[in-house]
Amino acid sequence: MTILYFAQTRRLAGIASETLSLSDPVSADALWDAILARHPDLAPLRSVTRLARNGEFTDADAVFAPGDEIALIPPVSGG
Amino acid sequence: MTILYFAQTRRLAGIASETLSLSDPVSADALWDAILARHPDLAPLRSVTRLARNGEFTDADAVFAPGDEIALIPPVSGG
Amino acid sequence: MHLQIHIGSEPIAAAQPAPAPGEGVGALAEFTGLVRGEENGALIGGLIYEAYQPMAERVIARIIDELCAARPVLGVRVIHRIGRVPVGEAAIYVGVAAKHRAEAFALLAGFMDRLKQDVPIWKTDTF
Amino acid sequence: MHLQIHIGSEPIAAAQPAPAPGEGVGALAEFTGLVRGEENGALIGGLIYEAYQPMAERVIARIIDELCAARPVLGVRVIHRIGRVPVGEAAIYVGVAAKHRAEAFALLAGFMDRLKQDVPIWKTDTF
Numbered sequence: 001m002t003i004l005y006f007a008q009t010r011r012l013a014g015i016a017s018e019t020l021s022l023s024d025p026v027s028a029d030a031l032w033d034a035i036l037a038r039h040p041d042l043a044p045l046r047s048v049t050r051l052a053r054n055g056e057f058t059d060a061d062a063v064f065a066p067g068d069e070i071a072l073i074p075p076v077s078g079g
Numbered sequence: 080m081t082i083l084y085f086a087q088t089r090r091l092a093g094i095a096s097e098t099l100s101l102s103d104p105v106s107a108d109a110l111w112d113a114i115l116a117r118h119p120d121l122a123p124l125r126s127v128t129r130l131a132r133n134g135e136f137t138d139a140d141a142v143f144a145p146g147d148e149i150a151l152i153p154p155v156s157g158g
Numbered sequence: 159m160h161l162q163i164h165i166g167s168e169p170i171a172a173a174q175p176a177p178a179p180g181e182g183v184g185a186l187a188e189f190t191g192l193v194r195g196e197e198n199g200a201l202i203g204g205l206i207y208e209a210y211q212p213m214a215e216r217v218i219a220r221i222i223d224e225l226c227a228a229r230p231v232l233g234v235r236v237i238h239r240i241g242r243v244p245v246g247e248a249a250i251y252v253g254v255a256a257k258h259r260a261e262a263f264a265l266l267a268g269f270m271d272r273l274k275q276d277v278p279i280w281k282t283d284t285f
Numbered sequence: 286m287h288l289q290i291h292i293g294s295e296p297i298a299a300a301q302p303a304p305a306p307g308e309g310v311g312a313l314a315e316f317t318g319l320v321r322g323e324e325n326g327a328l329i330g331g332l333i334y335e336a337y338q339p340m341a342e343r344v345i346a347r348i349i350d351e352l353c354a355a356r357p358v359l360g361v362r363v364i365h366r367i368g369r370v371p372v373g374e375a376a377i378y379v380g381v382a383a384k385h386r387a388e389a390f391a392l393l394a395g396f397m398d399r400l401k402q403d404v405p406i407w408k409t410d411t412f
Contacts, residue, residue, distance in 0.1 A: 172300060173299060173300030181321060181322030181323070181372050181373055182321060182322070182323075183319055183321070183373075184318065184319055184320075184321040185316070185317070185318060185319070186315075186316070186317040186318075186319065187314075187315070187316050187393075188313075188314070188315040188316075188317075189312070189313070189314050189315075189386060189389075189390075190312070190313040190315075191311065191312060191313075191386065192310055192311055192312070192313065193311075194308060194309060194310070194311040194384070195308030195309070196308070196309075245308050246308055246310075257321070259316060259318065259397060262316075263316075263390070263393070263394050266314075266390070267390050270386060
């Protein structure tokens with residue numbers, strides 16, 4: 001599973017992307033736990049950051065599979 | 080007093096402008112009566128046509144003086 | 159506030175300079191009204207516009223003043239073409255420069271509504 | 286409906302071609318968002334934008350589809366610049382061609398609102 005970090009999440013994580021090795025699909029909560037275990041500085045952004053899977057926003061009940069590309073989408077500010 | 084006719088009022092009156100000789104100031108009703116006496120074809124437009132005096136829209140109680148430039152403003156359709 | 163109003167028979171250039179200069183402009187909202195190839199169901203070659211020019215310019219300026227009193231902007235340009243305007247060409251251009259988009263959009267939409275009520279310009283014929 | 290979306294680091298040209306061709310276009314509404322010389326009270330030389338590009342393009346297309354389902358238009362062009370954007374230059378351009386102005390304005394304003402909520406593009410820094 002590839003994790004992409006953008007904007008504030010990239011700055012706080014210190015990387016733009018990384019690979020997470022998962023053998024099974026996981027829930028959003030479990031995925032966040034795995035991400036925060038690596039990057040505890042991201043904790044304050046969790047409540048305002050959406051997870052995208054393969055370029056689409058996900059719902060709270062989404063399941064994330066080992067081959068997915070996940071992106072952390074903090075509040076956007078385009079335009 | 081100069082009277083300017085625009086758009087439908089110009090077409091129906093058959094002229095773009097003319098001079099009306101008045102010795103005293105007149106009300107809007109009296110002015111309309113004088114205009115319609117010359118151009119009876121304008122009667123159907125009276126209720127939708129506004130009178131401007133010296134380039135400003137007028138109220139119902141306006142008084143029109145001999146030196147004024149009056150314009151008949153039928154419904155506009157710019158843009 | 160920069161205000162430029164022009165009513166004339168020459169074509170309206172596709173690209174207009176900014177309605178206001180400077181580093182304070184964050185939003186530019188523009189509207190171009192083009193003559194369509196059909197009027198009331200009939201195919202046409204163009205429209206003919208007529209204006210009571212000095213009054214039209216004065217009313218445009220007053221409308222913009224009134225709208226700006228509510229929500230200030232930095233610059234406005236209004237160009238209305240009169241005479242023969244062929245299909246596909248612009249009859250009107252309105253550009254609004256403002257600090258933020260909300261006031262630029264508000265002025266642009268509000269101005270077009272008022273123009274179509276109160277500015278002595280008419281489509282008088284087709285060709 | 287003609288739809289063109291571009292996200293890239295090159296400057297946005299001041300004059301854009303029409304978002305849709307043809308004699309049916311009666312209204313062209315355009316918005317340009319420019320970088321102002323001040324951000325949160327501090328003088329700046331520019332802003333740096335970052336995008337999750339494939340997703341941003343997909344989300345933009347979906348937003349426009351949704352808005353058009355309610356009120357159809359003839360063409361939309363969206364250009365967002367990323368990387369360093371100096372003060373006075375455009376970060377975004379949106380052009381909407383429609384039959385009439387009401388639907389062009391509605392799409393333009395609605396799109397900008399949605400962009401600022403849902404499109405993965407960020408101002409990440411000043412310079």
